Amino acid sequence: MSLPFEFNVDAVLSIAHVAGKKILGIYSQDFEVYEKANVSPLTEADLLSHKTIIDGLADLTPDIPVLSEESPEGDKLNRLSWDTYWLIDPLDGTKEFVKRNGEFTVNIALVNNQEPVFGIVYAPILEVAYCGGKSFGSFKIQDGKAIEINVRKRPEDTSEWKIVGSRSHQSDEFITFIKKYPGAEIISMGSSLKFCLVAEGVADLYPRLGLTSEWDTAASQAVVEGAGGQVLRMPEMTPLRCNENKSSLLNPYFLVCGDSL
Helix, strand or coil, X not given: CCCCCCCCHHHHHHHHHHHHHHHHHHHCCCCCEEECCCCCEEEHHHHHHHHHHHHHHHHHCCCCCEEECCCCHHHHHHHHHCCEEEEEEEEEXXXXXXXXXXXCEEEEEEEECCEEEEEEEEECCCXXXXXXXXXXXXEXXXXXXXXXXXXXXXXXXXXXXXXXXXXXXXCHHHHHHHCCCCCCEEEEECCCHHHHHHHCCCXXXXXXXXXXXHHHHHHHHHHHHHCCCEEEECCCCXXXXXXXXXXXXXXXXXXXXXXXX
């Protein structure tokens, strides 16, 4: 797949790192926690990261619009007319941030024709970034080194499977799902890092049987697909897409899988 535009991957990574530094400036001190309309916690770090990324992408690619979790409602309606746009979550895993366990990320995705074609997932506390897409392959960047990552072949014996679950959002549906695979190891992780465990071959499946929004998943979906995996909407088992629903940015339930089903 060739893209009808060019952008500087290193420059986007730099924007994510700058946003991460701004987040860490808040993380290292006492911070205020506000309440959004949907009752999820919102910190000063969300807003600071949002502005950093919005400004950085506007300078880098002024002709490509940007949609953020923290964007005004007008932009969330305007997206319906966009074929290509940046989709960002300035701080994915706010609950993990509030708990101070380090499992939160900066997510930046490029969407083209409803498909996440490139994504960056950066975890500032862990000092690791994942980036990639179908046209790029996927890479884990740590200690100044970029290592190509790939999903692993799922073992035939389900007792050898590794299934990722949310650290903060394990639903009754998830518990029912994992009962189908007795003996499978369950790995708990926060934010978009769950996708990345599948992308780098540490885990085999991540079933998300709870609510998420498109900005939660687009960047990490690109990384998984660049590593040879799939993100499939359930129960149709067709690829998850962005900007299909005119009335909502909520995702259906989905399954992240390494080896093909």
